[in-house]
Amino acid sequence: MNKFDPIDDIKVKTKQVVKKVQYDRQVRTYTNLDDLPRGIASNQITEGCMVLEGGAFRGCYTSGVLDALMEADINLRTTIGVSAGAMNGVGYVCGQIGRSAYINLKYRNDDRYVGLQAMRTNHGIIGFDFAMLELNKEYPVDMTRFNAPNRDFIAVVTNCKTGKPEYMKKGVCKDIIGAVAASASMPYVSQMVEIEGQPYLDGGCSCAIPYQWALDHHFENIVVVRTRDIEFRYPEEPNHNAMICARYLNYPNLVKVLEEGDMRYNKQCNELEQLRNEGRIFMISPSQPIDIGRLEKDTSRLAEIYYLGYADGKRCVPSLKAYLHRGDRNDL
Numbered sequence: 001m002n003k004f005d006p007i008d009d010i011k012v013k014t015k016q017v018v019k020k021v022q023y024d025r026q027v028r029t030y031t032n033l034d035d036l037p038r039g040i041a042s043n044q045i046t047e048g049c050m051v052l053e054g055g056a057f058r059g060c061y062t063s064g065v066l067d068a069l070m071e072a073d074i075n076l077r078t079t080i081g082v083s084a085g086a087m088n089g090v091g092y093v094c095g096q097i098g099r100s101a102y103i104n105l106k107y108r109n110d111d112r113y114v115g116l117q118a119m120r121t122n123h124g125i126i127g128f129d130f131a132m133l134e135l136n137k138e139y140p141v142d143m144t145r146f147n148a149p150n151r152d153f154i155a156v157v158t159n160c161k162t163g164k165p166e167y168m169k170k171g172v173c174k175d176i177i178g179a180v181a182a183s184a185s186m187p188y189v190s191q192m193v194e195i196e197g198q199p200y201l202d203g204g205c206s207c208a209i210p211y212q213w214a215l216d217h218h219f220e221n222i223v224v225v226r227t228r229d230i231e232f233r234y235p236e237e238p239n240h241n242a243m244i245c246a247r248y249l250n251y252p253n254l255v256k257v258l259e260e261g262d263m264r265y266n267k268q269c270n271e272l273e274q275l276r277n278e279g280r281i282f283m284i285s286p287s288q289p290i291d292i293g294r295l296e297k298d299t300s301r302l303a304e305i306y307y308l309g310y311a312d313g314k315r316c317v318p319s320l321k322a323y324l325h326r327g328d329r330n331d332l
Helices: 056-071 084-094 099-107 116-122 128-138 176-183 211-216 242-247 252-259 261-277 299-324
Strands: 046-052 076-082 152-159 165-169 193-195 198-202 222-225 282-284
Touching: 046 084, 046 211, 056 084, 056 099, 056 222, 056 299, 076 084, 076 211, 084 099, 084 152, 084 176, 099 128, 099 299, 116 128, 128 176, 152 176, 165 176, 176 193, 176 198, 211 222, 211 261, 222 299, 242 252, 252 261, 261 282, 282 299
Parallel strands: 046 076, 046 222, 076 152, 222 282
Antiparallel strands: 152 165, 152 198, 193 198
16 A cells, blocks of 8 residues: 655745746736746546635635646546635636736736725626726636536535525536626625525635535545645634624624634534544645735735735646545556
8 A cells, every 4th residue: 555645745845936927017917927937738637526715815825836736737527626625726717827916916906806996897896897807808817628518617606594505516507707706795895686586605614624524425435635824713702793794784604604703613613623533525725824915915925825826726736636546446
């Protein structure tokens, strides 16, 4: 029986990112867009489930990891994502290397994408109409590849009435892009998104890291991409916040899951460590803490986080391939 530690490379602390970051402080736009990795992933598919945590603009880390994995022909058949993880998951299923990073680094400080104009258009802090319609003219999403039957995609959303997570699957949900928008609609700063008559918000409200879905569906290969380092935990105390109660007065179940979110997240982190130690999952997490705001404006920081993910992804490719192919006859 072969022995290996599926996270050996992930524990190595990254002291430098892959590339030197430059940006224009006046327009707050990253200037080295042409240096970002670009390309189309191969059609080679590996059985397994890619699980993507959210985290708003910490998701730039996930973009880097996924670009590195696509360049290494690691394209898992099933992808499930929460919030920013769902948005990154679309690019992963489409096989569009560099697209997610390009959009975030070029348009983070365009208020049609994030800001007042987005609030006017979409009644939320993120302008999904701009992202999916206007930006699609410049850098189209490959919907033909996204809708192909050889890849599954699930966006996790929170039902505001029940407070429970729901799993919107491509090909089953009638509006999967609407489900992605709902999954990334952050509480407090976004309006609820209605899908088939039900109000939804950010999947992270009820399920920050949807690895349990992958376990429940009996996947042998489960890769979890985190946006927090493995040591991170929230303070262990209920989040009794008057603003939560006032904002969602008519949604008591939603209030409950929001108040308990930090403790639920810590429990998930502990469970993930146990599963990783057992070799049941392969976990990729930031090799150094990511200390930015959820709506970070500094594109130099976002670029650093992207390249940190890209470096971590590149570093873990050998051990990840060993994990994914540990049952192959050639490995015996």
